[in-house]
Amino acid sequence: MDIHLELLNESDFNTIVNWINHRDQDFMVQWSGLTYTFPLTVEQMQSHYHKGINSLDSDVFIYKIVEITSNEMIGSLQLCRFDSMKKEAVICRFIIGDSSRRGSGIGTLALKKAVQIGFTQFGLKQIRLNVFDINNTAIRCYERVGFKKGKMTENAYTSSQGVQWSNLEMILDKEIWEKNVPVSE
Template structure:
């Protein structure tokens, strides 16, 4: 059973290490154009200067653990841009720390838990996420949990290899989730 626990600022250095094991294009996939490569703890502290893990800050940053019996962290995911007036938020900064952890269902389970937290604990009515069209594995994961493709913004980013990326916004409504959970 995958467990999401709120991250501590002291764990920013772990996230920085995971991101910097990859190239600048990976960082853009993970965080959009928020940061300059290589990622630093200082950049993360500045980005989260209002704090984390409260409704007031509008962001909950979670560390992903494969089970409650182990302290081993295998990734990170956040629920951010929480708007209690519209009851919407965005899932992002979703990453498994190692390629060998991908493709085994841990990421899907973490996403399902983040969605559950959003709808049940935070009282959201809609959850969104953004994904680049070149990230087919992530798109399959998101669809497998029940997210639906929506708005596509074209020519959002050009990779270091000259490949143009488009952004796909995906959404899930609480009613759909309640009716279909566990069916995807």
């Protein structure tokens, strides 16, 4: 399956809300941390992005993951929290919406494309992300793209089942990425 990233519009918020609300609160926390309350609403998202989206002034670029053949939005991710002094940003709120498409490599491909945008278009030197330690599938995806495990914050969240989740920061430096990116990209 071939995909591309394109900037998301606020009119796409409803699709994300539907993806999240087909799951549960714990899934939403994995996706967004404690930013929202479950069930997610378009109004919560609009309030959170009160400065707008897709500009440096808003400090967030939201990309939809689009399957090229069908032109269908199948996921989304964000590049945000830009630090112009350190030349770094954070990837967050990464989701493949249709669970039947997870595990097919789409996430890895989308992340590679987002990293490329960060390093080439925005001139970043480092990209970070956060993931809960219980999300082994996501961690493997991030490692395939070149992210390395960094600081662990123990017991950052208690799930609805009473399980303690630790937050893992993962980091990718531009120099590492440049050494490993295939020439064809």
